[in-house]
Amino acid sequence: MMQPEQTILAETAAVWNILRRVPDPEIPVLNVVEMGIVRSVEVNGNNVHVGITPTYSGCPAMDVIGDEIKRSLSQNGFAEVSVKYILSPAWTTDWLTAEAREKLRQYGIAPPEHTTAEKAALSGEGKTVTCPRCKSTHTHMVSNFGSTACKALWQCDDCKEPFDYFKCI
Amino acid sequence: MPAMSETSHTKALFEILLRLGDNSLVLGHRLSEWCSKGPILEEDLALANISLDCIGQARLLLTYAGETEGKGRSEDDLAYGRLSADYRNALLVEMPNGDFGVTIARQLYYTVFADLLYSALRQSTDAQLAGIAAKAHKEIQYHLRHCTEWTLRLGDGTEESNRRIQKGFDELWAYTGDLFATTEADTQLVQAGIIPDVAALQAAWKTQIENILSQATLTLPQGTWMQKGSRQGIHTEHLSYLLGEMQSLTRAYPGASW
Numbered sequence: 001m002m003q004p005e006q007t008i009l010a011e012t013a014a015v016w017n018i019l020r021r022v023p024d025p026e027i028p029v030l031n032v033v034e035m036g037i038v039r040s041v042e043v044n045g046n047n048v049h050v051g052i053t054p055t056y057s058g059c060p061a062m063d064v065i066g067d068e069i070k071r072s073l074s075q076n077g078f079a080e081v082s083v084k085y086i087l088s089p090a091w092t093t094d095w096l097t098a099e100a101r102e103k104l105r106q107y108g109i110a111p112p113e114h115t116t117a118e119k120a121a122l123s124g125e126g127k128t129v130t131c132p133r134c135k136s137t138h139t140h141m142v143s144n145f146g147s148t149a150c151k152a153l154w155q156c157d158d159c160k161e162p163f164d165y166f167k168c169i
Numbered sequence: 170m171p172a173m174s175e176t177s178h179t180k181a182l183f184e185i186l187l188r189l190g191d192n193s194l195v196l197g198h199r200l201s202e203w204c205s206k207g208p209i210l211e212e213d214l215a216l217a218n219i220s221l222d223c224i225g226q227a228r229l230l231l232t233y234a235g236e237t238e239g240k241g242r243s244e245d246d247l248a249y250g251r252l253s254a255d256y257r258n259a260l261l262v263e264m265p266n267g268d269f270g271v272t273i274a275r276q277l278y279y280t281v282f283a284d285l286l287y288s289a290l291r292q293s294t295d296a297q298l299a300g301i302a303a304k305a306h307k308e309i310q311y312h313l314r315h316c317t318e319w320t321l322r323l324g325d326g327t328e329e330s331n332r333r334i335q336k337g338f339d340e341l342w343a344y345t346g347d348l349f350a351t352t353e354a355d356t357q358l359v360q361a362g363i364i365p366d367v368a369a370l371q372a373a374w375k376t377q378i379e380n381i382l383s384q385a386t387l388t389l390p391q392g393t394w395m396q397k398g399s400r401q402g403i404h405t406e407h408l409s410y411l412l413g414e415m416q417s418l419t420r421a422y423p424g425a426s427w
Contacts (some may be wrong), residue, residue, distance in 0.1 A: 058225020087229070088300030128251060142337055143211035144311060145218035153211065169307045 011043045018076050019050070022068050025061045026148050029107040032065055037096030039086045049080045051086040056169075061077035093168050105132045110154065110165040129165050131156035141165075178361070181239045181354035182295070184257065187247070188400075190230030191258035193305075194248055195408070196279060197223030198415050199266060208269050215315060216272075223309040225290055229301045249419035253409040254402040256335050261344040263408040267337060270323055270330065272302030276316040282348050285310050285416035298363065317381055322384025324342070331386065338382065339390050346395025349374075 009147070019041070032038050040051035050069055054062050066083040073081045088116045093112040096104075103112035111130045129139050136158035144167070146153040151164040200220035207213025231244040242250070262277055266272045267291065276300045277346045287309055290302035323334040379389045419425065 002205055050304040054225070054304070056225060056308060057220060057229055058221035058223070059302075060221070089294065090300070144214055144315060145211075145215035147214070149218055150223060153214075167311075169311075 186234035194227035270333035271337035296360035342390035
């Protein structure tokens with residue numbers, strides 16, 4: 001028989017694994033853990049507390065993400081799930097893993113090129129963004145605001161395709 | 170008398186949170202009026218995105234205001250249940266959109282102010298407010314870049330674009346002083362390290378606006394008379410029309426949810 005502590009550890013790991021199957025509703029190629037949206041998991045008997053952080057203050061996907069987390073966990077036997085918002089530290093694209101960045105690229109979204117520690121990342125100066133389709137670096141920004149709060153609109157000067165760029169924040 | 174000072178602290182924090190939240194809400198609503206009417210598709214998306222950021226910031230701030238007040242009012246109760254005299258947003262953000270030049274002028278005046286304010290609020294001794302500010306400040310930097318670029322482009326563009334955006338800066342100038350007005354609540358919260366002294370931000374704001382306008386071959390307005398009153402809930406006539414539209418659904422169907 002497992003010790004209570006080990007049970008808690010095993011169940012916490014199980015919750016993280018379930019959350020890795022919850023896709024981001026706006027960028028379904030990434031799950032909510034890879035996005036860095038899930039910040040904490042606490043298991044206490046049948047009760048699970050999940051802490052999530054919004055990518056942008058006005059991200060309209062947050063309610064859907066909270067509902068999806070509750071639904072997935074309850075389908076897997078966790079009856080009492082509460083989701084709370086954690087604002088600090090503020091979400092940053094630095095939390096996207098190398099694997100997540102590669103998935104974005106394959107999905108057709110150029111991943112953030114810099115870390116936010118570089119000043120140029122936010123001001124946008126001297127930034128080279130690689131086209132996710134033809135790998136050309138001859139690209140230009142069309143607009144700093146795109147189809148969702150977290151993306152900018154770019155265009156490739158070689159293959160001429162417009163594409164989304166996941167902007168640094 | 171710890172109980173009494175706690176009450177006055179709560180009231181002061183509630184007032185300031187309403188001021189911050191109402192600024193974001195009213196500006197967010199104004200910018201949303203551009204949706205589907207932007208001059209070009211990319212600009213339509215940009216203004217809608219900035220509006221969305223503002224409304225998101227307002228939700229966080231008004232939720233926190235409701236919790237601080239402790240009377241069980243939600244973000245929706247505060248947004249949809251108050252009349253204009255209870256709103257504490259600055260006069261500037263309720264001014265009508267006008268043409269694109271007026272909107273960009275309003276956006277620059279406000280966003281340079283918000284950049285300075287939220288940068289300082291990140292160091293607030295109130296952890297919840299500091300958390301909201303850290304998030305908002307990142308977004309505001311994108312907004313600032315957007316309206317700075319448009320100011321340069323329109324100011325240093327054609328004779329017509331220069332004339333129109335200059336008109337925007339001139340017409341809105343008298344509403345900028347109100348951004349820096351303070352009340353007793355400011356004195357209390359500045360002492361507690363919760364907010365910066367907004368009046369002290371005015372000099373840096375003016376220098377920054379002057380620099381951008383001069384690069385854009387525009388002139389900083391010189392008027393010294395300033396319209397005030399938002400801190401006491403005295404607004405221009407424009408706010409009640411805005412609220413009339415924004416609150417129409419909840420007034421027609423109180424408590425509706427979907």
